[in-house]
Amino acid sequence: MTEDKELLTDIQDAIANCMKCGNCMEVCPVYKELNLESQVARGKLALIEAVLTGKVDISDGFDKRMAMCLSCKACAEKCPCGVKADELILRGRQAAVKARGLHPIKKNIFKLLSNRKLFDFTLRMAGLFGPLQMKKLPRPMAVIARFPVPGLDRKRVLAPFAATPLLGQFPTTVKVSNPKMKVAFFAGCTINYVYTDIGQSVINVLKANDVEVILPALQHCCGTPVYMAGDVEMARAFAKHNIEIFAQTDADYIVAACGSCAEAFKLEYPEMFHDDPALYEQAKKLAATAYEISEFLTDVLQFRTDNLGTVNSTVTVHDPCHMARGLKVTRQPREILKAIPGLKLVEMKEPTRCCGAGGSFSLANYEISRKINDRKIADIRTTNADTVATSCGSCRMHITDGLVQNSMKQECFHVVQLLDKAYQAGRKK
Amino acid sequence: MQNQLIVAFKKIVGDEHVLTKKEDLLCYSYDATPGYSHMPDVVISPGNTAEVSKVLALANKEKIPVYPRGSGTNLSAGTVPMKGGIVLLMTRFRDIIEIDAANLVAVAEPGVVVSNLNKAVEEFGLIYPPDPGTVATATLGGTVSENAGGLRGLKYGVSKHYVMGLEVVLADGRVIHCGGKNVKDVAGYDLTKLFTGAEGTLGVITRIIVKLVPAPEAKKAMMAIFSKLDNAGNAISAIIASKVIPATLEIMDNATIRTVEDYAHVGLPVNAEAVLLIEVDGIAEVVEKEAAKVIEVLKANKADDIQVAKDAVQRDRIWAARRAALPALAKLRPTTFVEDATVPRSKVPDMIRAVNNAAAKHKVTIGTFGHAGDGNMHPTIVCDLRDKEEMIRVHKAMDDIFAAAIALGGTLSGEHGIGLGKLPYMKDQFGADGMNVMQTIKKALDPNCIPNSGKLVGEC
Numbered sequence: 001m002t003e004d005k006e007l008l009t010d011i012q013d014a015i016a017n018c019m020k021c022g023n024c025m026e027v028c029p030v031y032k033e034l035n036l037e038s039q040v041a042r043g044k045l046a047l048i049e050a051v052l053t054g055k056v057d058i059s060d061g062f063d064k065r066m067a068m069c070l071s072c073k074a075c076a077e078k079c080p081c082g083v084k085a086d087e088l089i090l091r092g093r094q095a096a097v098k099a100r101g102l103h104p105i106k107k108n109i110f111k112l113l114s115n116r117k118l119f120d121f122t123l124r125m126a127g128l129f130g131p132l133q134m135k136k137l138p139r140p141m142a143v144i145a146r147f148p149v150p151g152l153d154r155k156r157v158l159a160p161f162a163a164t165p166l167l168g169q170f171p172t173t174v175k176v177s178n179p180k181m182k183v184a185f186f187a188g189c190t191i192n193y194v195y196t197d198i199g200q201s202v203i204n205v206l207k208a209n210d211v212e213v214i215l216p217a218l219q220h221c222c223g224t225p226v227y228m229a230g231d232v233e234m235a236r237a238f239a240k241h242n243i244e245i246f247a248q249t250d251a252d253y254i255v256a257a258c259g260s261c262a263e264a265f266k267l268e269y270p271e272m273f274h275d276d277p278a279l280y281e282q283a284k285k286l287a288a289t290a291y292e293i294s295e296f297l298t299d300v301l302q303f304r305t306d307n308l309g310t311v312n313s314t315v316t317v318h319d320p321c322h323m324a325r326g327l328k329v330t331r332q333p334r335e336i337l338k339a340i341p342g343l344k345l346v347e348m349k350e351p352t353r354c355c356g357a358g359g360s361f362s363l364a365n366y367e368i369s370r371k372i373n374d375r376k377i378a379d380i381r382t383t384n385a386d387t388v389a390t391s392c393g394s395c396r397m398h399i400t401d402g403l404v405q406n407s408m409k410q411e412c413f414h415v416v417q418l419l420d421k422a423y424q425a426g427r428k429k
Numbered sequence: 430m431q432n433q434l435i436v437a438f439k440k441i442v443g444d445e446h447v448l449t450k451k452e453d454l455l456c457y458s459y460d461a462t463p464g465y466s467h468m469p470d471v472v473i474s475p476g477n478t479a480e481v482s483k484v485l486a487l488a489n490k491e492k493i494p495v496y497p498r499g500s501g502t503n504l505s506a507g508t509v510p511m512k513g514g515i516v517l518l519m520t521r522f523r524d525i526i527e528i529d530a531a532n533l534v535a536v537a538e539p540g541v542v543v544s545n546l547n548k549a550v551e552e553f554g555l556i557y558p559p560d561p562g563t564v565a566t567a568t569l570g571g572t573v574s575e576n577a578g579g580l581r582g583l584k585y586g587v588s589k590h591y592v593m594g595l596e597v598v599l600a601d602g603r604v605i606h607c608g609g610k611n612v613k614d615v616a617g618y619d620l621t622k623l624f625t626g627a628e629g630t631l632g633v634i635t636r637i638i639v640k641l642v643p644a645p646e647a648k649k650a651m652m653a654i655f656s657k658l659d660n661a662g663n664a665i666s667a668i669i670a671s672k673v674i675p676a677t678l679e680i681m682d683n684a685t686i687r688t689v690e691d692y693a694h695v696g697l698p699v700n701a702e703a704v705l706l707i708e709v710d711g712i713a714e715v716v717e718k719e720a721a722k723v724i725e726v727l728k729a730n731k732a733d734d735i736q737v738a739k740d741a742v743q744r745d746r747i748w749a750a751r752r753a754a755l756p757a758l759a760k761l762r763p764t765t766f767v768e769d770a771t772v773p774r775s776k777v778p779d780m781i782r783a784v785n786n787a788a789a790k791h792k793v794t795i796g797t798f799g800h801a802g803d804g805n806m807h808p809t810i811v812c813d814l815r816d817k818e819e820m821i822r823v824h825k826a827m828d829d830i831f832a833a834a835i836a837l838g839g840t841l842s843g844e845h846g847i848g849l850g851k852l853p854y855m856k857d858q859f860g861a862d863g864m865n866v867m868q869t870i871k872k873a874l875d876p877n878c879i880p881n882s883g884k885l886v887g888e889c
Contacts (some may be wrong), residue, residue, distance in 0.1 A: 008509055013763070015765070016763040016813070016814070016815065017760075017763050017766045019461070019463065019759055019763075019764065020459055020460070020461050020462075020463070021461050021502065021563070022460075022461055022500055022501060022563070022566050023563070023565075023566060024563040025502075025566040026566050035521070036448075036453070036456075036521045037453075037456035037457060037501070038452060038453055038456045043456035045457060046455060046456055047452060047455060047456065050455050055455065056452060056455055058453055059451075059452065061450050061451065061453075065452055079760055080755060080756035080760075081756065081759045081765075082756075082760055083759055143757075156726055197775045300635035
């Protein structure tokens with residue numbers, strides 16, 4: 001048996017647990033759009049099984065079909081047999097990477113990503129020179145390409161790269177006069193280089209609650225994008241780097257303002273180092289102190305509500321997949337929003353349904369991604385809310401694109417930005 | 430398959446609706462039935478009746494087997510392309526054409542997912558009663574072809590009781606229409622019933638007219654616990670004898686109770702030999718009266734404990750226990766066979782005992798739950814398909830179970846269909862002459878053995 005196939009042998013039992021009932025068809029956002037069996041978990045697991053029994057090879061076709069997954073975890077949640085199909089599909093991707101190597105475009109991007117300094121420099125340059133390529137739209141944090149860019153749909157709305165990354169905007173320690181505790185903030189790529197406004201709000205909100213914020217300068221991508229693409233070795237290298245950097249701080253807690261980043265610290269890092277006792281222990285220790293910002297504010301900090309000002313807004317919540325089904329954090333963002341005076345919370349139909357972004361999935365499959373998102377936008381429309389609150393930069397970008405494409409005026413923010421706004425309104429009083 | 434044929438099929442349905450890549454074909458080599466798989470040569474997804482007709486005409490001319498398929502959720506290997514050939518994927522037929530509230534009728538295409546039809550008719554205060562466990566994924570065409578039932582079978586029956594008319598493409602490509610919106614229609618042979626439940630062996634259904642019924646205005650659920658299986662059995666018959674027809678009357682045996690409790694911790698008594706789950710529905714006043722009568726009967730038949738749902742939350746809790754039955758059993762072992770041997774309701778305790786004997790004799794794990802009120806049991810065998818020796822024992826246990834069902838005056842299938850899994854036992858139920866009649870019908874309509882070749886009546 002070849003090495004790439006060997007990578008799958010230990011999941012043989014997990015694959016055999018799929019009883020092929022097809023219940024995953026009910027919830028798979030990709031299957032709903034295209035109705036093809038190879039897109040749903042049952043089909044993908046059958047393909048992995050076929051590789052193991054030698055019926056098909058780890059071919060280009062195998063690779064492509066494994067890629068058609070948003071990793072939204074809806075199938076795993078639905079599965080009556082408890083099969084974690086999302087994780088098994090990732091294993092399929094890993095085997096494909098082993099057997100065939102990464103896609104050349106991904107390979108180049110990841111190569112850049114693997115060099116933290118060069119990556120940082122490139123994205124800073126993108127922030128400075130981005131306006132030459134991207135045109136601002138008449139709404140905040142939204143740009144569109146001025147001319148065709150390979151691999152980017154011409155009409156797709158993105159967010160601009162920040163002129164100065166978040167980590168460059170603040171000192172490594174943001175002090176407060178009477179600190180209750182110290183929190184290390186893991187910004188993540190999206191917040192550090194694109195949505196710095198979310199990062200600013202995280203810092204403002206923590207400051208408003210007398211929390212000292214540490215911003216480790218050498219923090220790097222959490223590794224989720226490369227892990228999702230099947231490059232485990234690189235993901236492990238990133239994880240190791242971040243574990244070491246954050247273990248050096250004297251923070252009481254680690255927070256991230258992105259479901260996927262928080263999930264990496266909380267769940268994935270310990271999983272990755274089962275074979276390395278020292279790192280495993282360190283990762284476990286950090287995981288116990290890691291929180292997504294809404295979860296941290298409500299469950300750990302019990303954020304202040306006495307000094308909140310009014311935010312007159314009707315808000316609907318979109319729960320990112322890795323919040324709802326990864327971290328299982330859905331109550332906390334709502335608790336925050338409900339605490340804000342003047343804010344009316346209106347639930348949309350299926351708030352935990354994937355918005356279709358799926359990280360790089362939407363880059364490679366924009367049209368499908370757009371269709372999935374259009375359903376989300378339709379659900380937003382029926383709430384009559386003026387604002388969409390979410391907890392993930394990637395969701396925010398894709399929902400903003402959807403709102404523009406569907407000629408809707410609503411704006412999309414991170415939950416913590418609305419809380420920040422309420423604290424600011426409280427100070428003006 | 431020859432390339433020129435692929436080209437011809439592509440010409441009929443369009444290039445993008447013909448799948449020939451190995452990775453895609455593999456995804457249509459199975460359905461929800463364990464142990465059956467075979468690669469098709471091509472997957473064709475037609476968009477309208479004319480295309481289905483042309484595909485079948487060409488397949489018939491070239492003598493290529495055609496396997497119609499919806500979502501592939503059946504439990505009888507009904508959609509597995511055992512001889513290769515064409516998988517005819519009907520999921521592009523997904524329009525609800527008409528909801529005719531005046532005539533209590535809906536007209537829909539076979540690719541419509543059953544729960545979507547139900548959502549659509551709900552707005553009119555109506556329901557389409559057949560609700561198999563896969564209601565949220567299975568297609569109307571598939572459920573009509575397999576004659577699917579569900580939890581409400583006792584009061585509302587199975588799919589064939591709701592199909593009023595069909596458009597069918599015959600094996601040679603001719604298109605016929607049978608039945609219609611008429612409540613009374615006795616003209617001719619009942620072709621609608623013939624094609625319903627034919628498991629796709631007589632043609633391909635392309636349009637379906639179904640009967641709808643008014644949604645019940647009230648429901649009341651309850652759970653009764655029995656330390657003795659026979660008391661539960663007597664209660665089942667006594668409820669019906671008292672002239673109450675519950676919408677749902679479910680049973681779980683001890684093995685199932687233990688497994689569910691272990692998995693879901695819903696507070697089931699692990700020593701009980703049986704639990705009955707009952708729901709009456711209809712007009713509010715009648716529901717109250719019927720519920721009172723059911724409770725009376727349960728008490729008279731020595732139920733050890735009776736819990737009546739006082740609100741929607743309690744109702745959900747009762748049904749959560751039933752819904753947990755299959756997942757809880759399925760999690761025990763990799764492979765799950767859900768059978769549907771059915772007996773007259775008075776024989777339910779005998780059937781459960783026969784299943785338990787089969788399990789003990791062949792050393793296999795079987796939990797039995799199911800629709801006690803209509804005698805439709807689901808002996809659920811959990812095992813590992815990869816263990817050859819265990820599979821021999823599993824099949825021996827199945828032999829015993831089906832023999833017992835037939836001996837008790839029952840039938841091989843209450844709602845899943847025959848397909849391939851139960852084909853070997855068909856002769857035991859129908860005899861040589863009975864099988865011959867069915868094979869004669871098949872041959873008359875399909876001399877070349879094209880649609881769903883080899884299923885239901887076997888080789889022709």
